[in-house]
Amino acid sequence: MAEIVALRYTPAGIPVLGFTLCHGSQQSEAGLTRKVDCEVSAVVMGPLAERTKGLSAGSTVKVSGFLARRSLKSTQLVLHINELEII
Numbered sequence: 001m002a003e004i005v006a007l008r009y010t011p012a013g014i015p016v017l018g019f020t021l022c023h024g025s026q027q028s029e030a031g032l033t034r035k036v037d038c039e040v041s042a043v044v045m046g047p048l049a050e051r052t053k054g055l056s057a058g059s060t061v062k063v064s065g066f067l068a069r070r071s072l073k074s075t076q077l078v079l080h081i082n083e084l085e086i087i
Contacts, residue, residue: 002039007053017049018042021063021079041070042079052084060087 005018021040026033042063044052055061065081 002057004055004057007049014045015047015049015053017044017053019044019055021061040079041076042081044081044084048081048084055086061085062087 002022003020007015007017009015019042021042022037023040024035024037027036028034042065062085063079063081064083065079067077068080070076070078
């Protein structure tokens, strides 16, 4: 994790934790090995946000979830995390 935004609550009282994930790996593409590095905006909501609020920048995690637009009018994607494992 590169950056963690303070825990906040939606008007409905749902906890939301936003952060930036740093990804680094080597992938195979067209028979060649390619180094992949990127940063991804992510959000975790509900009880999982409460459980992960103690994470700090530099933590290593494994996540799964889905991509969605940041808002109805935005084309920017955000990873919505459903599962998070601290490694």
